[in-house]
Amino acid sequence: MCSRTTKYDCLKRYFGYESFKEGQEFLIDSILEGKDTLGIMPTGAGKSICYQIPGIMMDGITLVITPLISLMKDQVASLKEAGIRGAYFNSSLTYNQYMKALEYAKIGTYKIIYVAPERLINRAFLDFVKCVKISMIAVDEAHCISQWGQDFRPSYLRITDLIDELGYRPVISAFTATATKQVRDDIIRILELQDPAMLTTGFDRKNLKFEVRKPADKYSFVRDYIRSSPGKSGIIYCISRRLVEEVCDKLNRDGIRTTRYHAGLDDGERRKNQDNFTYDTVPVMVATNAFGMGIDKSNVSFVIHYNMPKNMESYYQEAGRAGRDGENADCILLFGESDVHVNQLFIEKDSENEELTEAEREMLRDRDRRKLRQMTMYCRTNECLRQYILSYFGEDSDGNCGNCSNCLADFMTVDITGTACNVIRCIDSLYTSFGMTTIIDILRGSRSDRIIRADLDSTDLYGAEADSSKEFLKQVINHMLIRGYLVKSEDRYGVLRVSSDRKVTDLLLQREKLKMKYAEDRAESRKKARKHNFDSEDMSNNYSNNEELYQALVKLRLRTAKVKSVPAYVIFTDKTLREMCISRPATEEEFLQISGVGESKLQKYGKNFLKVIREYSR
Ligand code: ADP
Ligand code: MG
Numbered sequence: 001m002c003s004r005t006t007k008y009d010c011l012k013r014y015f016g017y018e019s020f021k022e023g024q025e026f027l028i029d030s031i032l033e034g035k036d037t038l039g040i041m042p043t044g045a046g047k048s049i050c051y052q053i054p055g056i057m058m059d060g061i062t063l064v065i066t067p068l069i070s071l072m073k074d075q076v077a078s079l080k081e082a083g084i085r086g087a088y089f090n091s092s093l094t095y096n097q098y099m100k101a102l103e104y105a106k107i108g109t110y111k112i113i114y115v116a117p118e119r120l121i122n123r124a125f126l127d128f129v130k131c132v133k134i135s136m137i138a139v140d141e142a143h144c145i146s147q148w149g150q151d152f153r154p155s156y157l158r159i160t161d162l163i164d165e166l167g168y169r170p171v172i173s174a175f176t177a178t179a180t181k182q183v184r185d186d187i188i189r190i191l192e193l194q195d196p197a198m199l200t201t202g203f204d205r206k207n208l209k210f211e212v213r214k215p216a217d218k219y220s221f222v223r224d225y226i227r228s229s230p231g232k233s234g235i236i237y238c239i240s241r242r243l244v245e246e247v248c249d250k251l252n253r254d255g256i257r258t259t260r261y262h263a264g265l266d267d268g269e270r271r272k273n274q275d276n277f278t279y280d281t282v283p284v285m286v287a288t289n290a291f292g293m294g295i296d297k298s299n300v301s302f303v304i305h306y307n308m309p310k311n312m313e314s315y316y317q318e319a320g321r322a323g324r325d326g327e328n329a330d331c332i333l334l335f336g337e338s339d340v341h342v343n344q345l346f347i348e349k350d351s352e353n354e355e356l357t358e359a360e361r362e363m364l365r366d367r368d369r370r371k372l373r374q375m376t377m378y379c380r381t382n383e384c385l386r387q388y389i390l391s392y393f394g395e396d397s398d399g400n401c402g403n404c405s406n407c408l409a410d411f412m413t414v415d416i417t418g419t420a421c422n423v424i425r426c427i428d429s430l431y432t433s434f435g436m437t438t439i440i441d442i443l444r445g446s447r448s449d450r451i452i453r454a455d456l457d458s459t460d461l462y463g464a465e466a467d468s469s470k471e472f473l474k475q476v477i478n479h480m481l482i483r484g485y486l487v488k489s490e491d492r493y494g495v496l497r498v499s500s501d502r503k504v505t506d507l508l509l510q511r512e513k514l515k516m517k518y519a520e521d522r523a524e525s526r527k528k529a530r531k532h533n534f535d536s537e538d539m540s541n542n543y544s545n546n547e548e549l550y551q552a553l554v555k556l557r558l559r560t561a562k563v564k565s566v567p568a569y570v571i572f573t574d575k576t577l578r579e580m581c582i583s584r585p586a587t588e589e590e591f592l593q594i595s596g597v598g599e600s601k602l603q604k605y606g607k608n609f610l611k612v613i614r615e616y617s618r
Helices: 007-017 024-032 047-057 068-081 095-106 123-131 153-165 182-190 216-227 241-253 267-278 311-317 339-350 358-380 385-392 417-429 436-444 449-453 470-482 504-508 522-535 541-562 574-585 586-595 599-617
Strands: 036-038 061-065 086-089 111-114 134-137 171-175 197-201 206-213 233-237 260-261 284-286 301-306 330-334 412-414 486-487 496-498 515-518
Touching: 007 024, 007 047, 007 599, 024 036, 024 047, 024 171, 024 197, 036 182, 047 061, 047 111, 047 123, 047 134, 047 171, 068 086, 068 111, 068 599, 086 095, 095 123, 123 153, 134 153, 134 339, 153 182, 153 586, 206 385, 216 301, 216 330, 233 522, 241 260, 241 284, 260 267, 267 284, 301 311, 311 330, 311 358, 311 385, 339 358, 358 470, 417 436, 417 470, 417 496, 417 504, 436 449, 436 470, 470 486, 470 515, 470 522, 541 574, 541 599, 574 586, 586 599
Parallel strands: 036 171, 036 197, 061 111, 061 134, 086 111, 134 171, 206 330, 233 284, 233 301, 260 284, 301 330
Antiparallel strands: 412 515, 486 496
């Protein structure tokens, strides 16, 4: 590579982008300066380019270690599309293919080579690396090295063996979307990163709109949602295989082309269904959480959770598969009370790890119960959902994102000091602990058998909130839980206690006020939320008058992708097609200005795409 080529040239020439995204420049610079580098960036932030561009610019070969065989193929296809010499070594190659690829690699055919971690200490592979100069080892999905990460891969531990075998030390770079300190520390320690340059970019994904909905009929909600956004690609996560089957069948019967994925299907069908989804043959995927890390599809425009997942980590990771291309995307969680119970059952039944003692297992169950509680709070809060997520991951934000169902809903801020004090006094006056339903019944002066028989109608606060609705009191109590005035037991009974925090006294003495956002009419506010969304002026809405051209370009892309047997987004992303519709380039020069068009793609596809654009511009 010509030493005068700059990273900006690379970005434009190979990837067709005008500018770097947050964090990319820092990471690329630090690698080019020869420093070990650790990049922690959320999914979709553009980590690949951070090692691919230095890989192109440095003079030797870059090895990229990544756990997923299915992904490697697409990643290398993307590189080739961009005009970069890439290859992959994994178990999907036959022995002969592998040997041939190694031969080519030895004579310097490839700049960037993806390797499965299992291959690293394979004899033939070691022979190869000793014949060439490895300038960098890039460890993608680096959290796999940590037992604390969600996807621990013991074979990742072999990376250091490979480095030892080399006899010299290339630059080591590592990338992950997992931000916890334990994982970060493990990556640095186990990979033996030397004084690494480190960067964590914000976890906020501004293009994702977060929503929590409590529809009476989840299925109708999903069906209507998909019908209202035709042609869009999305994932629906269900809590069980049975539910996956059910929802998938119903959608297909209702005329929505849908495929499915869960661990009960055989390998062949799983692969086929995943391909159909990735290659845009079928727009909708219904899946359990087994449909996981291997999804690198950039144009997923919605992720619906049919059930509440078990914790915020899972939720953010799964929801985060939407909008990787930077387009606006919806992350909708459909909450039902039964989701809480099902998840609780999973926790109580879980006896997965045989190696643990009962005490250790109980500790883990405790942790899981707490995480479930925090997940449930997310579904119940009326405050900004984005703030809730970010604060869960240890990031501050101002709490009014304007792009979540709570910020968009029409909430009234109400002073609930009086009601909150009644709740506290009521709980304090009882001889034993009760759950939320009973407390609400007492406060509302219920005449139900249960209340009368237990003599609860004789408590001081009986009927003190007779004018309040059940729903209002429920929201007040949840708010008090979130704000730490009340504590709920972690067991299945979920009984309420008053917290020992000083702020309880402050509240009772009226030294402090407690306010809460309250939605009186959720249906009404939903209408408004939708309208707001529709009004917002952004690129994705402008293209509607170009719809025909857009569809024509999508068709051309699909044809091209089929010929090359790569996923459609490897040719051009939706965003790139949209930009073509809006700016309607007429010449090759103008075509090259489109974000996502580099020189290689201009040469390969410019003519055909320009032709279609011309036809529609006449
Ligand atoms: P990650 O590995 O961090 O999840 P990827 O590397 O897969 O993210 O990139 C996500 C998407 O962002 C891809 O479609 C990629 O082409 C795009 N992308 C990366 N860098 C840029 C950039 N500088 N400008 C515009 N799009 C970019
Ligand atoms: Mg990645």
